[in-house]
Amino acid sequence: MSLFTKRVLISDLCGLLDTYMSKKQVEGVYQAYILAATAHDGQYRQSGEAYVFHPISVAMILAELKLDYYCIVAAMLHDCIEDTTLTYEEIEYNFGYEIAHIVEGVSKLTGLEFNSNTDKQAQNFRKLFLAMTNDMRVIVIKLADRLHNMRTLGSIRRDKQLRIAKETEEIHAPIARRLGLNSIRVELDNLCFEIIHPYTHKVLAHKIKRQYGNRRKVIRHIQAEIENRLNQENLNSFEITGRRKQSCSIYKKMKLKKLKFSQVLDMYAFRVIVDDVADCYQALGIIHNLYKPLPGKFKDYVALPKSNGYQSLHTVLFGPKKIFIEVQIRSKDMHFVSEYGIAAHWHYKSGKEEEEGLASNWLGSLLDIQQNSGTSVEFLEETKNDLNPSEVFVFTPAGDIIQLPYKSTVLDFAYMVHTSIGNHTFKAKVDQINTPISQELKSGQTIEIITNKKTKPHPSWLQIAITAKAKSSIKSFLKSESTSELIQLGEYLITNALDYQGIDSESIDEDKWNKCLLNLNCGSKEDLYAKVSLSEILVSVVLNSLQHDSDNKIHKISIKKTQGKSISFARCCHPIPGDKVAGILTTSKGMVIHRFECSNLSHTKQKNLQYLQVDWKPDEGEEFRAKVSIDVANRRGILASIANIIFKMGINIESLEVEENDNSMKAINLIISVANSDKLNDILIQIKELEFVIDVNRI
Numbered sequence: 112m113s114l115f116t117k118r119v120l121i122s123d124l125c126g127l128l129d130t131y132m133s134k135k136q137v138e139g140v141y142q143a144y145i146l147a148a149t150a151h152d153g154q155y156r157q158s159g160e161a162y163v164f165h166p167i168s169v170a171m172i173l174a175e176l177k178l179d180y181y182c183i184v185a186a187m188l189h190d191c192i193e194d195t196t197l198t199y200e201e202i203e204y205n206f207g208y209e210i211a212h213i214v215e216g217v218s219k220l221t222g223l224e225f226n227s228n229t230d231k232q233a234q235n236f237r238k239l240f241l242a243m244t245n246d247m248r249v250i251v252i253k254l255a256d257r258l259h260n261m262r263t264l265g266s267i268r269r270d271k272q273l274r275i276a277k278e279t280e281e282i283h284a285p286i287a288r289r290l291g292l293n294s295i296r297v298e299l300d301n302l303c304f305e306i307i308h309p310y311t312h313k314v315l316a317h318k319i320k321r322q323y324g325n326r327r328k329v330i331r332h333i334q335a336e337i338e339n340r341l342n343q344e345n346l347n348s349f350e351i352t353g354r355r356k357q358s359c360s361i362y363k364k365m366k367l368k369k370l371k372f373s374q375v376l377d378m379y380a381f382r383v384i385v386d387d388v389a390d391c392y393q394a395l396g397i398i399h400n401l402y403k404p405l406p407g408k409f410k411d412y413v414a415l416p417k418s419n420g421y422q423s424l425h426t427v428l429f430g431p432k433k434i435f436i437e438v439q440i441r442s443k444d445m446h447f448v449s450e451y452g453i454a455a456h457w458h459y460k461s462g463k464e465e466e467e468g469l470a471s472n473w474l475g476s477l478l479d480i481q482q483n484s485g486t487s488v489e490f491l492e493e494t495k496n497d498l499n500p501s502e503v504f505v506f507t508p509a510g511d512i513i514q515l516p517y518k519s520t521v522l523d524f525a526y527m528v529h530t531s532i533g534n535h536t537f538k539a540k541v542d543q544i545n546t547p548i549s550q551e552l553k554s555g556q557t558i559e560i561i562t563n564k565k566t567k568p569h570p571s572w573l574q575i576a577i578t579a580k581a582k583s584s585i586k587s588f589l590k591s592e593s594t595s596e597l598i599q600l601g602e603y604l605i606t607n608a609l610d611y612q613g614i615d616s617e618s619i620d621e622d623k624w625n626k627c628l629l630n631l632n633c634g635s636k637e638d639l640y641a642k643v644s645l646s647e648i649l650v651s652v653v654l655n656s657l658q659h660d661s662d663n664k665i666h667k668i669s670i671k672k673t674q675g676k677s678i679s680f681a682r683c684c685h686p687i688p689g690d691k692v693a694g695i696l697t698t699s700k701g702m703v704i705h706r707f708e709c710s711n712l713s714h715t716k717q718k719n720l721q722y723l724q725v726d727w728k729p730d731e732g733e734e735f736r737a738k739v740s741i742d743v744a745n746r747r748g749i750l751a752s753i754a755n756i757i758f759k760m761g762i763n764i765e766s767l768e769v770e771e772n773d774n775s776m777k778a779i780n781l782i783i784s785v786a787n788s789d790k791l792n793d794i795l796i797q798i799k800e801l802e803f804v805i806d807v808n809r810i
Contacts, residue, residue: 399426687786
């Protein structure tokens, strides 16, 4: 794994800063280095190098983005408050309030007790977000800090590498993308891919390199043809560059669209940079006359910019020698924003208005989530959902563009326009046609929301909304304005379910009710009814608790559907339909389904926490992850044989790792998507019949 980076020296940093800072500012950065080196004296990273090389490297990453003096100094001191005896007051005394405030924003929470590592991560993220709303440089430094940590993961254990890489993939890389920090985002994506899927990364990198070697002359020829044609059409002021796509982006496309490597069309990309918007469209026409465009593969991010401010024209073309190529066309200003994103405003030396403009949509959404989330864990999970990169572009009747995540509904649109509009949504029209508020939206549609002051959110809206902003706003309203209705609905749902089973709710004594409330962490019946209405507690779980006296005895409940309910699946054991499973009741995730033999479930039994055996019948078409380990003789072609069997059965491989046990044997660990345990058993039987397969087991 190429996870070691060249040590950056203070002289390297100052040399780069000299190209865009005054001598006085460079001297200030050097003084910050002296202070950081003194504060971190005697501290070493796990690689064995002095700790001070870390803040130097973080500052270097930001200097390559040409960030301002305050940001670079804060980066140099970013770990001092947390990891040394240096105080906020001392930083403020030496470098002023602005730098001290940024450093304080980056620092993690210390001196507090947390219930779990998840709680700690969530608390830190919430604090980071609050600091970032005051100064965006806080999150930029944090991303640079994570990038350097990712570059140097080679010195830590494999399990820690995976944990950090998965956290980075879920949180930091999407934030970098949303803020338009392209260079940081691309490198984070590639490093995460290399760590989480090392074998797949190696195979794809080899295939890309081999294919590029075979077609290098053709690629150069295409670039020359584009240059010549643009010159012939008198578009003289332009710059063109070519590149081959990274293994990470190709893997994502293969996974998303279920493609083979040979089916990924636009393996090679060219970027044309021109003077202005008019030249963008002129260049597009010229290139479309040179090579035929692929139908349905043109995207206009100039007229419809991405939420992070990114603008460009994207088109896929039929090139010579049956090569498909992607061409991106943008102006110089667009290219500048695409490379620097939220950091661009520091180059223009503009004020806070421009800074907020580049990320205002996302920050506004996060502010709503922050205000309406009950816990830090809830805030973190909803923010992860909000960072979903797939987007649709729709219009208001006035022609304003609204960007929403993929599969967003009319109701999500209403809340994105304004919370009060969402709360009073009565009906809607999509392209002048009456449409239910549950309708999924497609790019290009025009949506008109008709409000009514008497209309207000209903618990059923939680099953319609997709965006974190809409869900958190609905929950907030229901909790504050409709408590009586929530209680009434929850009581009706429970009473109706009891009646269906032939049980009179009034016949249940108070002792059983009290035990039920205790088991489900509810302070009162009203609290229980409200949580049932908000889908935070399943009705079937309440019925089970009311009908049985013993907390330790397992009782079976039936779950016919899982989508849209407060149910999640444990990653420790990867349960799938057909397994004997049980559900652990949690306050943050609802019911978490485990396989019955899972060690974490056994731990729950020992702690006498409530768990229930589940008769699980999922939605039709759902697929679930299963982990498989295959011991094989170390023979050429064995991996290809295994992959071929899985492919022929129509199964998707989510991840693959190879462990070398010794010279004669190795283990292949797979995570695959299957519909049920019968399908998984079929796969295991066919793999075991292969020559050189010694053993195969589900983990």
